[in-house]
Amino acid sequence: MVQATTLPRNEAGIETALGILKQRFGDRFQAGQAIRDQHGHTTTWIANQAPDAVVFPETTDEVAEIVRICAAHKVPVIAFGTGTSLEGHVNAPAGGVSVDLTRMDKVLAIHAEDLQVVVQPGVTREALNTHLRDVGLFFPIDPGANASLGGMTATRASGTNAVRYGTMKDNVIALEAVMADGTVIRTASRAKKSSAGYDLTRLLVGSEGTLGLITEITLRLQGIPEAISAARCSFPSVDAACRAAMMAIQFGLPVARMELLDAMSVKAINAYSKLDLPEEPLLLLEFHGSDAGVAEQVETFRAIAEEVGGSGYEGAATAEERNRLWKARHDAYWAVQTLRPGTKAFATDVCVPISRLAECVGAAQAKMDELGLLGPIVGHVGDGNFHSALLVDMTDDGERARADEFVGWLNDLAIAMEGTCTGEHGIGQGKMPYLEKELGPATAYMAAVKRALDPDNILNPGKIVAL
Numbered sequence: 001m002v003q004a005t006t007l008p009r010n011e012a013g014i015e016t017a018l019g020i021l022k023q024r025f026g027d028r029f030q031a032g033q034a035i036r037d038q039h040g041h042t043t044t045w046i047a048n049q050a051p052d053a054v055v056f057p058e059t060t061d062e063v064a065e066i067v068r069i070c071a072a073h074k075v076p077v078i079a080f081g082t083g084t085s086l087e088g089h090v091n092a093p094a095g096g097v098s099v100d101l102t103r104m105d106k107v108l109a110i111h112a113e114d115l116q117v118v119v120q121p122g123v124t125r126e127a128l129n130t131h132l133r134d135v136g137l138f139f140p141i142d143p144g145a146n147a148s149l150g151g152m153t154a155t156r157a158s159g160t161n162a163v164r165y166g167t168m169k170d171n172v173i174a175l176e177a178v179m180a181d182g183t184v185i186r187t188a189s190r191a192k193k194s195s196a197g198y199d200l201t202r203l204l205v206g207s208e209g210t211l212g213l214i215t216e217i218t219l220r221l222q223g224i225p226e227a228i229s230a231a232r233c234s235f236p237s238v239d240a241a242c243r244a245a246m247m248a249i250q251f252g253l254p255v256a257r258m259e260l261l262d263a264m265s266v267k268a269i270n271a272y273s274k275l276d277l278p279e280e281p282l283l284l285l286e287f288h289g290s291d292a293g294v295a296e297q298v299e300t301f302r303a304i305a306e307e308v309g310g311s312g313y314e315g316a317a318t319a320e321e322r323n324r325l326w327k328a329r330h331d332a333y334w335a336v337q338t339l340r341p342g343t344k345a346f347a348t349d350v351c352v353p354i355s356r357l358a359e360c361v362g363a364a365q366a367k368m369d370e371l372g373l374l375g376p377i378v379g380h381v382g383d384g385n386f387h388s389a390l391l392v393d394m395t396d397d398g399e400r401a402r403a404d405e406f407v408g409w410l411n412d413l414a415i416a417m418e419g420t421c422t423g424e425h426g427i428g429q430g431k432m433p434y435l436e437k438e439l440g441p442a443t444a445y446m447a448a449v450k451r452a453l454d455p456d457n458i459l460n461p462g463k464i465v466a467l
Contacts, residue, residue: 004046004429007094007462013073014095018053020069021097028056039080039090039098045346045394046088046430051078051098058103060176060184060215067213068182070097074456079209081121081151084143086347087428089155089208093462099213101150107131108216115221116173116190121150121214137221140165143424144330150214156206158424160329163249163382164256164288165222167424169205176216177204180454190218203449208426209460211453225288229298230257230322233285233305234278234312238262238365238377241281242358243308244301245381249354253300257286258382259329262365265336265376272335273328278312283381284329286322329378336376336389343391348407350414351385351423360417361386364410371402385423412437427464435464 022029030036031053040050057063070077076096083090092098105122112135119128126146129138143152143159151157153175158167165171174188187200204212235241238260245258261269261282270277283305287297302313316322328335337345352360361377368375368388379386388410392403411421411434421434436443447465450457457467 004049004088004091004093005462006049009095010074013075014052017070017073017075017097021053021055021066024065024069025055025057028058030054030056036098038083039078039100041083041088041091043084043347044086044088044430045344045392046091049088049091049093051076051092052095054080054098054100056100056103060178063099063101063104063213063215064178064182064184066097066099067178067180070458071181071456074458076458076461077213078460079150079154079213081148081154082124082146084145084147085151085155085428086425087422087430089426089428089460089463091429091462093429096458101148101213101215104150104215110135110137111190112137114190115223116218117221118216118218119149120216121148121153123149125149125152132221136224138224139171139219140222141168141171144333149217149219153205153214153217154207154209155426156424158380158383158385160257160259160326160380162380162385163258164254169202171220172201172205172217173220174218175201175204175214177212177214179212180456180459184215185212188218206426208428208463210450210463211459213459227291227294228256228286228288228322229294230284230286230316230325231298231301232277232312232314232316232325233283233301233310235281235283235305236309238281238361239358240308240310241283242361242381244283244305244310246354246357247304247308248301249382251300251304253297253304254289255285255297255301255382256288257284257326258380259284260361260377260379260381260386261329261332262377264339264374265332265378268335268339268376269328269332272338273324273331275324275328283310284325286326332376332378333389337391339376340374340391342393344394346390346392346403346407347387347425348390348410349385349387349423349425350410350419350421351383352414352417352419354382354384356417356419357381357384357386360413360419363413364388367406367409371406373399373402373406375406380423383423384419408434429463432464432466
């Protein structure tokens with residue numbers, strides 16, 4: 001495992017705060033090693049830094065009470081959703097209290113006429129869409145994992161639908177949050193637009209729990225399309241697939257989903273999901289709209305694909321066929337691990353301008369070959385965002401070092417291409433060294449905001465910016 005930086009512990013404060021919280025929350029206060037380890041990390045190769053205890057609040061007032069107790073004794077507070085983050089976001093480098101928000105899982109209000117919904121942070125995206133199905137609406141952001149909406153907001157999540165519907169920053173209208181002193185704030189109204197003051201909503205979206213704990217979210221919804229059609233198309237190379245994606249975006253094609261799988265990824269999902277896709281670079285697509293509009297989109301993309309050597313275009317119009325394809329895509333993280341049993345999949349992501357995508361993906365594949373690494377590539381190519389899942393033997397120090405070298409090289413390459421070191425995974429602990437390379441002096445202003453809103457550095461310390 002990669003050792004994460006540790007921070008000084010406030011032993012006396014932690015002991016006092018834990019005693020108060022245990023008495024106040026009873027069996028909703030847990031300090032067993034197993035549950036602490038579960039809340040330290042899950043899907044990252046950064047070493048586990050477990051909190052000292054986990055508390056399960058059920059209301060905003062309880063979250064505020066926990067924060068006030070911890071603030072009084074200068075004890076770290078780390079928000080926890082479903083634990084699907086990938087860059088050490090939920091680690092506790094200075095110890096402290098993990099606030100597990102999974103019991104705050106109510107859909108509070110549906111404003112169907114306004115295409116809005118108000119939810120607590122523990123509601124997952126799948127649960128929300130199940131709840132919305134009968135009113136003809138859906139929430140489009142789909143990062144793959146059944147993440148909590150609070151976690152998705154805190155990490156500014158994205159996913160397969162972002163090419164058409166945007167990311168969390170485009171779909172969060174307003175927030176309720178508990179700040180570092182326990183004060184509860186609302187960042188905005190439900191109005192469609194506002195010129196009222198600083199945009200605190202956007203400040204908290206993507207702040208990874210370092211500026212406040214999100215306790216309520218007002219989200220933008222979409223109507224369920226009249227027609228939905230999924231499709232797959234194979235290409236002679238990853239470069240050709242990326243060029244098809246670039247041409248589709250430049251043409252203005254309103255594709256809803258456009259996902260790249262390289263040949264290794266296709267091989268893995270064929271075996272894992274029992275499919276028979278051609279084992280060559282592949283685009284998975286989905287089109288939304290009216291019957292006529294979808295038919296037009298399909299024909300336009302088919303012509304684009306043929307121009308760059310695409311072949312084997314095949315539609316999947318029924319819900320069952322579509323769901324099977326997208327379930328296979330979402331299971332790619334687990335599927336690729338079958339290519340090399342006994343290894344751990346280390347997923348990393350970057351995002352570049354769409355015009356540089358093919359070049360960046362090609363360079364990444366060449367670099368992995370040079371370093372002797374196996375790393376299937378998948379990506380939300382309509383956004384210029386892709387992921388490499390390095391399959392690393394964690395017992396081999398040399399291989400781990402080469403994997404770390406590759407991740408650093410890829411981050412630097414994306415930044416040099418006027419892109420970002422992370423399109424959707426976030427900074428957490430794992431990508432802190434690259435944030436300053438990407439944004440330069442702007443990170444000092446980020447640190448200044450953090451100090452102003454959290455002067456004692458109790459909210460998820462050791463993430464995004466170093467203080």
